[in-house]
Amino acid sequence: MNIGQAAAASGVTAKMIRYYESIGLIGKANRSGSGYRQYSDQNIQTLRFIKRSRDLGFSLERIKTLIGLWEDDSRKSSDVKKLARQYIAELDEDIAKLQSIRNQLEHLAACCQGNNRPDCPILDELSSMHA
Helix, strand or coil, X not given: CXXXXXXXHHCCCHHHHHHHHHCCCCCCCEXXXXXXXXXXXXXXXXXXXXXXXXXXXXXXXXXXXXXXHHHCCCCCHHHHHHHHHHHHHHHHHHHHXXXXXXXXXXXXXXXXXXXXXCCCHHHHXXXXXXX
């Protein structure tokens, strides 16, 4: 199938398919006699794998590792689980940071009178020197 059909079948845009090919995330597509890219069912399956991995927030580097594990029949599921657990730990850290930021902003918003006066604890905090 051509790149437009591959995009429709995989849910990945043609632009991203070309990009994934350029960085080696997927193999170079076969070319027709007229030079058009031709994609196999295996290519489509790999593109769907990439799309689902991206939807879960995996980095391209991790996706490359996951594809390697997926294609390796002698892989250990423990290697896949370890990679997922590492990512979960990073997500937990990010969530904690975002929650802390949210709590700080919530506190500042609660301290602000929100009236017609110019004094504002939100702006005062943002302009303060301490971090």
